[in-house]
Amino acid sequence: MELERLVEERLLHSGLKPKEVNLRSILLELRAWLRPSVEGSGIVRTAGFDYTLIHPQYGEPYHSLTAGAVMECLQKFLMPSGILQRAKNIRRLRLLDVGFGLGYNVVVALKRLKDINPKLEIEVLSLDKELPENIPPPPEEFRELHGKILDSLPNFEGNGISLKLFIGDARKTIKEISSFKAHAVFHDAFSPYKNPELWSLQFLAEIKRLMRRDGVWVSYTSSLPVRKALKGLGFKLSSTTSLGRKRKGTRASLVGREELEEKERLKLFKSPYAIPLLDPDFSRKPIEILVDYRVRVELLKVAQGGVEPPTPRFSAVCSTN
Numbered sequence: 001m002e003l004e005r006l007v008e009e010r011l012l013h014s015g016l017k018p019k020e021v022n023l024r025s026i027l028l029e030l031r032a033w034l035r036p037s038v039e040g041s042g043i044v045r046t047a048g049f050d051y052t053l054i055h056p057q058y059g060e061p062y063h064s065l066t067a068g069a070v071m072e073c074l075q076k077f078l079m080p081s082g083i084l085q086r087a088k089n090i091r092r093l094r095l096l097d098v099g100f101g102l103g104y105n106v107v108v109a110l111k112r113l114k115d116i117n118p119k120l121e122i123e124v125l126s127l128d129k130e131l132p133e134n135i136p137p138p139p140e141e142f143r144e145l146h147g148k149i150l151d152s153l154p155n156f157e158g159n160g161i162s163l164k165l166f167i168g169d170a171r172k173t174i175k176e177i178s179s180f181k182a183h184a185v186f187h188d189a190f191s192p193y194k195n196p197e198l199w200s201l202q203f204l205a206e207i208k209r210l211m212r213r214d215g216v217w218v219s220y221t222s223s224l225p226v227r228k229a230l231k232g233l234g235f236k237l238s239s240t241t242s243l244g245r246k247r248k249g250t251r252a253s254l255v256g257r258e259e260l261e262e263k264e265r266l267k268l269f270k271s272p273y274a275i276p277l278l279d280p281d282f283s284r285k286p287i288e289i290l291v292d293y294r295v296r297v298e299l300l301k302v303a304q305g306g307v308e309p310p311t312p313r314f315s316a317v318c319s320t321n
Contacts, residue, residue: 003030006287010295021298030294033193034287038065043136051136053102058194062101062132067243070139073108076220080240080251081184083216087113092121096182096210098198099189100126100165102135107146109186110161124163125180127170170198171282174206181212187219192226192277196289200279201229208233208254217252225293226250228268229276239264272300 007026008018036059043051044061048068052061063069064076078084087093093113097106106124113120135150137143149156149163156163166173170189185207189198197203204226207217217230218240227237230252238259240249260268268274277293278284284292 003027003287003291006291007295010291011298014295014299016295016299016302021302026294026298030290033290035059037061037191037194043134050139053132053134053136055132055190058190060190060194063104064243069102069104070108070142072220072243073105074112075243076240076249077105077186077188077218078109078112080218080249081186081216083109083184084112084116086183087117087120090120090183092123093184094180094182094212095122095124096180096185096207097124097126098170098185098187098207100128100131101188102132102138103146103149104138104142105186105188106163107138107142107149111142111145114159114161119160121160122162123180124161125177125182126163126165127173128165128167129169130167171203171206171279174203174210177210180210182210182215183212184215185211185217187217192221192223193290194286196277196286196293197279197282197284199223199226199229199277200289201232201276202279202282204229205233208235211254214255215253218249220249222248222250222264224267224271224274225277228274231268232276272297272304275300 004027007023007030011018011021038054038059038061041054041056043053044065045051046063046065046068048071050069052063052065052069054061064072067075083093083095095109100106106126110122110124113122131153138146148158154165154167166176187207189195192199211217217235219226222239227250230237230250234254235252236254236256236258238251239261240251242248275293275296277289279289
C-alpha cells in the first residue's frame with residue numbers, strides 16, 4: 001500500500017490522475033525491479049570456481065555467478081578501462097572505485113597493473129556504504145594483497161599503492177573529494193533498479209567532476225537511464241562485451257567517438273525508458289527515485305499516444321563491489 005500511495009501522489013504531482021494511466025502496470029513493474037534477483041544468501045561459489053556473496057538487502061550477488069568473480073573484474077572493468085595499456089607509459093595512475101564491496105575489482109586491478117609496471121604509483125579512492133561481513137578470499141594469485149588491504153582499511157599504503165575507502169552514503173562522501181582526477185572509474189554499485197541513488201544524473205555528474213578529460217568510466221550495466229544520463233553529461237558511449245548471463249556493459253569517455261550499435265543508439269532516442277534517474281539534492285530515498293522515474297516514463301508513454309517499444313529487460317547485476 002505504501003508503494004501505491006507514493007505512485008498516486010507522484011502521478012497527481014505530475015498532473016496525471018491514477019485512473020488516467022495503467023496504475024497496475026506501473027506497480028507491477030516497480031515491484032519486479034525491487035524483487036530479489038537471485039535466491040540464497042551468504043557466500044556462494046561461482047561458475048568460475050571462485051566465491052562471492054549475495055547481498056541480504058538487494059538480493060543480488062556482488063559478482064557474476066555464471067562467469068566468476070575474477071573474470072568479471074577483468075572483462076567488465078579492468079580490460080575495458082584501458083588502464084593496463086596506459087600503465088606502461090605513465091608514472092602515476094588514479095582510480096575511482098564506486099562500490100568497494102569485496103575489494104576484488106581493486107585488488108585484481110592493482111595486481112595486474114603492478115605486474116605490467118612495478119614502478120607505477122597507484123592512487124585509489126573507493127566508496128561504499130558499508131563493508132560486508134565474512135568476505136571470502138579471492139583466488140591465490142590475489143589473496144596476499146587482498147588480505148593486506150582488508151586488514152588496513154580504511155587506508156592502505158605500500159609498494160607504491162595508496163588506497164582510501166570512504167564509508168557511508170556515497171552521495172555525501174563523494175563531496176568530500178575535491179582534487180582527485182581519475183584515469184578510470186569502476187562503477188560497480190548494485191543494479192540501478194535496486195540501488196538507484198548511485199546511478200542518478202546528479203551522482204554521475206559528481207563522478208564526471210573527479211575524472212580527467214581523457215578518463216574512462218566503465219560499468220557492467222547497459223541500462224537506458226544510466227546511458228541517457230551519461231550522454232546528457234557529454235560522454236561518448238560504447239558497449240563492452242557480454243559475460244556469462246550478463247548483457248553488454250558500458251564504457252564512457254569525454255573524448256573520442258561514440259561506438260554504439262544502431263539498435264542501441266535508437267533505444268536511447270525512442271524508448272520512454274531512456275530518461276535519467278533523478279536525485280536533485282541527494283536526499284531522495286531509493287524508492288522515491290524509482291517512483292519518480294517510472295511516473296516520468298508514464299508521462300512519455302501518454303505523450304506518445306500509448307505506443308511504445310517493448311519494455312527493456314534491465315540487467316540485475318553484480319554488485320556494490
